[in-house]
Amino acid sequence: MQAHPAGPRHAQMAQEPHAPVSTLDPVQSHVWPHSAERADSGELSIGGQGVVTLAAEFGTPLFIFDEQDVRQQARKFASAYLADNENGTVYYAAKAFLSVAAARWVAEEGLGIDVASGGELAIVIRAGIPGDKLLMHGNNKSQGEIRSALVYGVSRIVIDSFDEIVRVAAIAADLNVVAHVLVRATVGVEAHTHEFIATAHEDQKFGLSVQEGDVEEAVRRIAKLPSLNFVGLHSHIGSQIFDSAGFEIAAARVVSVAHAIYDTQGIVCQEFNLGGGMGIAYLPEDDPLSVRLMADQIKEIVNRECESVGIPVPALCFEPGRAIVGRAGITLYEVGTVKKVKLDHGERTYVSVDGGMSDNIRTSLYGAQYSVALVSRDSSNEPILCRVVGKHCESGDIVVRDAWLPGDITPGDLIAVAATGAYCRSMASNYNQIPRPPVVSVRGGVSQLVLRRETFDDLLALDPFAG
Numbered sequence: 001m002q003a004h005p006a007g008p009r010h011a012q013m014a015q016e017p018h019a020p021v022s023t024l025d026p027v028q029s030h031v032w033p034h035s036a037e038r039a040d041s042g043e044l045s046i047g048g049q050g051v052v053t054l055a056a057e058f059g060t061p062l063f064i065f066d067e068q069d070v071r072q073q074a075r076k077f078a079s080a081y082l083a084d085n086e087n088g089t090v091y092y093a094a095k096a097f098l099s100v101a102a103a104r105w106v107a108e109e110g111l112g113i114d115v116a117s118g119g120e121l122a123i124v125i126r127a128g129i130p131g132d133k134l135l136m137h138g139n140n141k142s143q144g145e146i147r148s149a150l151v152y153g154v155s156r157i158v159i160d161s162f163d164e165i166v167r168v169a170a171i172a173a174d175l176n177v178v179a180h181v182l183v184r185a186t187v188g189v190e191a192h193t194h195e196f197i198a199t200a201h202e203d204q205k206f207g208l209s210v211q212e213g214d215v216e217e218a219v220r221r222i223a224k225l226p227s228l229n230f231v232g233l234h235s236h237i238g239s240q241i242f243d244s245a246g247f248e249i250a251a252a253r254v255v256s257v258a259h260a261i262y263d264t265q266g267i268v269c270q271e272f273n274l275g276g277g278m279g280i281a282y283l284p285e286d287d288p289l290s291v292r293l294m295a296d297q298i299k300e301i302v303n304r305e306c307e308s309v310g311i312p313v314p315a316l317c318f319e320p321g322r323a324i325v326g327r328a329g330i331t332l333y334e335v336g337t338v339k340k341v342k343l344d345h346g347e348r349t350y351v352s353v354d355g356g357m358s359d360n361i362r363t364s365l366y367g368a369q370y371s372v373a374l375v376s377r378d379s380s381n382e383p384i385l386c387r388v389v390g391k392h393c394e395s396g397d398i399v400v401r402d403a404w405l406p407g408d409i410t411p412g413d414l415i416a417v418a419a420t421g422a423y424c425r426s427m428a429s430n431y432n433q434i435p436r437p438p439v440v441s442v443r444g445g446v447s448q449l450v451l452r453r454e455t456f457d458d459l460l461a462l463d464p465f466a467g
Helices: 053-057 066-083 100-108 118-126 143-152 164-174 214-223 245-265 289-311 362-366 456-460
Strands: 001-006 044-047 064-067 089-093 112-114 134-135 156-159 178-187 189-191 196-198 228-234 271-273 315-318 329-343 344-351 370-372 381-391 398-406 414-418 439-443 446-451
Touching: 044 053, 053 064, 053 439, 053 446, 064 066, 066 089, 066 100, 066 289, 066 315, 066 439, 089 134, 100 118, 100 446, 112 118, 118 134, 134 143, 134 446, 143 156, 143 164, 143 214, 156 456, 164 178, 164 214, 164 228, 164 362, 178 214, 178 245, 189 245, 196 362, 196 446, 214 245, 228 245, 245 271, 245 289, 271 414, 289 315, 362 398, 370 398, 398 414
Parallel strands: 064 439, 089 112, 089 315, 112 134, 134 156, 156 178, 178 228, 228 271, 271 315, 344 381
Antiparallel strands: 001 196, 064 329, 189 196, 329 344, 329 414, 370 414, 381 398, 439 446
């Protein structure tokens, strides 16, 4: 295993908490939505709407999206990744966050959409997104999901196993259509925020091995089936990637197998889909590459590798998700209790909010770090070390592990956690039978309900004995 240590921009690793000079001002930090502003009263506004007003109308916890921020990021990706790549596509990875409104936002800004389940497909169909703008992923797509995708005319299906070759081919033949497929190649590279790892063995559930020759064999089998059309190769190397280093090895291996497929089978790879994983800032010190610079570096890598083996550069496709919606979303909570706890080295204040791991599992699951701020009023109090926790019956119910909030934080205050637009609502649950929060978008001073708050009646509606 070959590990490459983090550069200075890779700041997500755990470190001792240290007190900032003052409380965090969202206006001065790139982790908050583009439109974030503070009034003289200290109240935060997003998209021209104050959070106190939004809390009064929609309640808390509340997911708030800056719609214009989402649209701007979508446009940036379309512009940067499709420059000199006119036959490529940027697919928004719907797993980050999906609703009918969100699907329409990204589609209207020129992106396709990548879905990974029948439920995600149903939502984008309801949003009216054409099939030729869609791609379907999944390591175990059901027959129903494949059939729905082919009936709707989904443009690309990513083949993830030998079993899927047979399954997709049979359903396509039954429907009398030709399915255009990519083969997901496991290239032995895993990239994350602080490092990338190149492994000799590809121990994961996704894709077919390049090293073992499985990708070439998959293409050979696909070519024999009239209901399948091999389009190209797919590779995804990780998530929350801050630079292009991990793409060096991945691109070389994808290009090498594409060359081998042409050399031995005479089949041309028309597309390379290099996945997504582009990172965002969760903390003020995080410094991912700009969208344009990352795009230019990745395309230069692919161009160089193709030139080195003498094959034409195929159309390049990408699947950003977090990088489109992550910064645009915040979560608004109301403080319920404040409790001080003595520590060996001082004191910690536990700030309990009206949500928790049911609306943000990432802290408990991944050890994710977030920026948090008091957003309903101003405070000149010195910051104190806090732990923002939820209301669930679980000691691991932590929203922000080490937070510096004003010393006068009190029940009834509103606090906001930044950069929760990706994966928080998507991974939300009903743990302790708590209804999931609503989602609101704001733009130009106007708020719009995107997903309503669940109710107890919604929970009981699933129970056949509750009638």
